Amino acid sequence: MITNIAIHGAAGRMGRRLVALGSVDPELRIVAAVEYPQHPEMGKDAGLLAGVNALGVPLTGSLHGDVQAVIDFSVPEGASNIIDACLSRKVPLVMATTGLANDIKARLNAASNEIPIVWSPSMSTTVNLAMKLVATAGMVLKNTSSGVDVEIIERHHRFKEDSPSGTALKFGEIVAATMGQTEHRHGRDGAVGKRPLNEIGYHAVRTGDNPGEHTIIFGLLGETLEINVKASNRDCYALGALQAAKFAAQQKPGMYNMYDVLGL
Ligand SMILES: NC(=O)C1=CN([C@@H]2O[C@H](COP(=O)(O)OP(=O)(O)OC[C@H]3O[C@@H](n4cnc5c(N)ncnc54)[C@H](OP(=O)(O)O)[C@@H]3O)[C@@H](O)[C@H]2O)C=CC1
Numbered sequence: 072m073i074t075n076i077a078i079h080g081a082a083g084r085m086g087r088r089l090v091a092l093g094s095v096d097p098e099l100r101i102v103a104a105v106e107y108p109q110h111p112e113m114g115k116d117a118g119l120l121a122g123v124n125a126l127g128v129p130l131t132g133s134l135h136g137d138v139q140a141v142i143d144f145s146v147p148e149g150a151s152n153i154i155d156a157c158l159s160r161k162v163p164l165v166m167a168t169t170g171l172a173n174d175i176k177a178r179l180n181a182a183s184n185e186i187p188i189v190w191s192p193s194m195s196t197t198v199n200l201a202m203k204l205v206a207t208a209g210m211v212l213k214n215t216s217s218g219v220d221v222e223i224i225e226r227h228h229r230f231k232e233d234s235p236s237g238t239a240l241k242f243g244e245i246v247a248a249t250m251g252q253t254e255h256r257h258g259r260d261g262a263v264g265k266r267p268l269n270e271i272g273y274h275a276v277r278t279g280d281n282p283g284e285h286t287i288i289f290g291l292l293g294e295t296l297e298i299n300v301k302a303s304n305r306d307c308y309a310l311g312a313l314q315a316a317k318f319a320a321q322q323k324p325g326m327y328n329m330y331d332v333l334g335l
């Protein structure tokens with residue numbers, strides 16, 4: 072069975088990998104490559120932009136064609152626009168863009184009453200497995216008598232515009248839900264005093280072309296557990312998103328995540 076997909080943010084770092092990898096997936100047909108109308112590459116062949124053969128799919132400024140799922144890797148403003156476009160056309164959406172404000176998150180949740188949405192800050196299989204491992208670690212360690220200090224370090228390329236990563240925030244949500252911390256502390260500076268036990272610390276490293284790395288540290292007295300997951304390129308996210316698009320195209324309206332797609 073072939074799923075017709077549209078890629079929103081198609082000329083971006085992720086968009087180009089989605090086009091390249093989607094174009095060689097026999098179960099997918101890229102029918103639209105979408106960017107904001109003023110994009111400097113508007114009209115160019117999406118395959119050539121992605122560094123593969125011409126696909127005969129020009130970069131366009133709006134969603135069009137017989138689309139069965141849309142994948143969004145853009146920016147928060149773009150995510151907001153594509154939610155409306157998918158709602159009006161009743162097309163399933165894979166939402167990968169991070170840094171969304173609460174109002175957009177609320178609209179995404181509301182839209183899932185009308186269309187299937189797969190929403191995840193990371194489409195990577197190993198990152199979602201690491202999320203499960205972190206939840207297990209939290210369950211086992213939450214009653215440790217000496218207390219457990221949890222800190223999350225994320226590392227990304229210099230071009231990333233939001234901080235901390237959506238994935239780091241999700242890891243923090245999982246830890247807090249599992250272990251009960253109430254304070255989320257982003258960095259430390261000055262005479263901050265002794266570390267309270269009810270904090271989760273976040274630290275964002277921005278260097279070079281790092282495609283994404285997360286380390287979740289569980290610090291006890293006398294021992295430490297670290298769960299680390301790192302990408303060596305962006306294909307793990309693109310392949311996960313393409314799998315999510317095939318999944319979304321087959322679902323009833325509702326909110327889904329990568330656990331649902333991967334069967335975790
Ligand atoms: N869930 C996941 O697995 C992953 C999520 N991400 C997230 O995906 C997003 C994109 O990442 P990345 O590809 O590296 O970023 P890029 O900046 O390379 O790509 C974003 C694309 O969106 C375009 N854009 C800018 N403004 C708009 C707009 N208003 N409407 C539509 N498109 C617009 C950009 O154009 P221009 O360059 O001209 O600004 C660019 O082509 C980020 O939020 C990132 O955190 C990234 C990797 C994995």
Ligand SMILES: O=C(O)C1=N[C@H](C(=O)O)C[C@H](O)C1
Pocket residue numbers: 169192193227228231235236237238239282283284
């Ligand atoms: O901007 C990126 O590159 C990435 N962003 C996502 C996030 O913010 O969690 C996912 C991945 O880490 C790469």
